[in-house]
Amino acid sequence: MMANNQLLRNFIERSGKSYTNIAKALGITYVAFNNKLKGKYAFTLDEALSLKKILDLTQSEWDAVFNEEG
Numbered sequence: 001m002m003a004n005n006q007l008l009r010n011f012i013e014r015s016g017k018s019y020t021n022i023a024k025a026l027g028i029t030y031v032a033f034n035n036k037l038k039g040k041y042a043f044t045l046d047e048a049l050s051l052k053k054i055l056d057l058t059q060s061e062w063d064a065v066f067n068e069e070g
Helices: 005-015 019-026 030-037 045-054 059-065
Strands: none
Touching: 005 030, 005 059, 019 030, 019 045, 045 059
């Protein structure tokens, strides 16, 4: 799933969590997570759903980040 990367970065900043800790929680390396944030690779559905929990996103926030139409 491609993400609205700027919006995702905003939610990460709001959470106060580091990219390293989020990558670890997703079970991927920092480099892999960073590449996904840069749009080089898509997030898997499982990773996207995990990010919803990790970042405590509402359904509408998650939808805005992972809108498949956009």
